[in-house]
Amino acid sequence: MTTIDIDALLDNEESRVIVCCGSGGVGKTTTAAALALRAAERGRQTVVLTIDPARRLAQALGLRELGNHPKQVQVEGFEPKGELWAMMLDMRRTFDDMVRVHAGPERAEQLLQNPFYQTISTSFSGTQEYMAMEKLGQLAATGEWDLIIVDTPPSRSALDFLDAPTRLSSALDGRMIRLLTAPAKAGGWGLRKVVNAGFSMFAKAVSTIIGGQLLTDASAFMQAFDSMFGGFRERARKTAELLRSSGTSFLVVAAPEPDALREASYFVERLSSESMPLAGLIANRTHPVLAKLSGAEALAAAESLQEGDTNAPLAEAVLRLHADRVELAAREERLLARFTRAHPEVALAKVPALAGDVHDLDGLRDIGVKLAG
């Protein structure tokens, strides 16, 4: 098993983007913030893009609301050698901004008012992932930071952010929408002759179910959207290119739990098949055993205290909680060993769990120290 050299990764001037990915609830956001803080203190001009930080973490970074633009982290006594900037993604505003840039003022207003746009920009599954990648592209394009650290959305699958741009494109670009919306546009079933009968039946069925108004909205949206589609696709292509470039590293974050590690395995395989550069796996919140005392010995001693005459509830508790911890650590080691056997090439960093939540920069700095080993 090799260990990730986190400091070498952060110090390397060729490193421009670090993407933290993994399934939900494994501590991606905190890891991203801790890496960013460490990079800033080691001299990099760093920005961290967070998706949905816990309130106290957001406060620690001085983020009180969705800003959608990076703000410099300024806390008394915090004087990093470089700079630390942070932002929280505002999905809707990012989408709106993108529409404004591509559509020109008049058409943009039309689009933003369209009810179908409102659905796509807030409810389409994958919009958040798409916008996170769009924002990354924007931050990279400014050239204002020399290191961008990105958190990824708590998706159903950790892979969603890789697929979201394509999925949204195919939903908005396909022949499907033209065929389906054509009747509404033409005010009739003019395409019936040219498409197969099954499809026109389907279009009719869809229209019966979702209603004419929605199809009209969708049609209007598509007409306005058509002109900017090329621009969208071009940006998605550029972001994908950025993700594949040598300046980008992926860190897969996983808790030492079966589900999270299974998801991490999928991710590692996917990254390698997409030739995306993987820096390693962060096994987050491990519980290493601190005291050199076997579980069996501790339990035997606890039993003898319980059965004996001495009243030593504290010592008994200490022994039992130590035995619990030995058992937990052994399970975590087993799970990680299984992962390493399946992916021997993946470097690993283990980050012991903190006892409490992170609520200030000192807490983040502690995690950074643990990350660096």
Place this chain on the structure above:
Amino acid sequence: MTVSHAGWTDELARARLHFVTGKGGTGKTTLAAALGLALAREGRRVLLIEVEGRQGIAQLFDTEPLPYAEQRIAAVPGGGELRALHIDVEAALLEYFEMFYNLGFAGRTLRRMGAIEFATTLAPGLRDVLLTGKIKECVGRTESDGRHTYDAVVVDSPPTGRVVKFLDVTKALTDLAKTGPIRGQADGVVRLLHSGETAVHLATLLEEMPVRETVEAVAELDGADLRPGAVLVNRVRPPRLPARSVTAAADGRVDASRVRTGLASAGLKLPEDTLDALVEETVEHAVRVAAEQRAREQLAEADLPTLELPDLTDGIDVAALYDLAEALTDQGVRL
């Protein structure tokens, strides 16, 4: 230290449709399966439904991915049976179309073309209406003798962030045509979901974020006039320290000399650094127990029946599911 277990209420015992939601990572699929097993005791037949296309149930029971068909997934002591169904939205939509329009072969072609994904993209509410429609059909289905096919239906639901949108079919319907086949059926779905036959259970861990999401989801469910069921606290680890020592220990105050004397009387003479490390482990344990206690207090605000499930160090396999089901039964889960 302990929270009073209101346990499973009579009201919950009357519900036939159980949704299990929770923040991602709280184990809602596991708890939905355990609840299904617990409800299937005494010769009952229960259906466990998955709606998010993750095949989590198949992984949990270590079987092949589930098809879009109800099939037996586990036998339950006492002659009970658990069946599982993975609802595939595309298949469900085609099922509708087949009912009302004879699409035949064209249906499969459309599926290949991605037409159905497109339709559900156009109207995201359609997806939820289809899923809840299929769930209602399963709940209401009867056998030739007039008895319900299933004594209970348990749904591994979308996470807390999306669950109210999923269940608030009335709202989703605004996406859809004012008349038409799906609309007609949806009115029945709305009645079922807002009735006493339905309960929405919330899986959580004793951690800050899951607990906050639980409390928020309860308020959201109340606001949408949906009925929160029980809070299922997952992965509860035993507190080892005497209750009176927790606060001090969490502050870093552990009486090392008392530990040393105690260990000595058990015949353990440990080097000083090992003793220090044990104290450090104890402080970490106490900090966690104190945080869990705060989480419990916050959960109490939700004022719901609360059931606790133990953390299983060896992880979750089929045998562990039966253990969790037993823990639920012990806390009163019944039909």
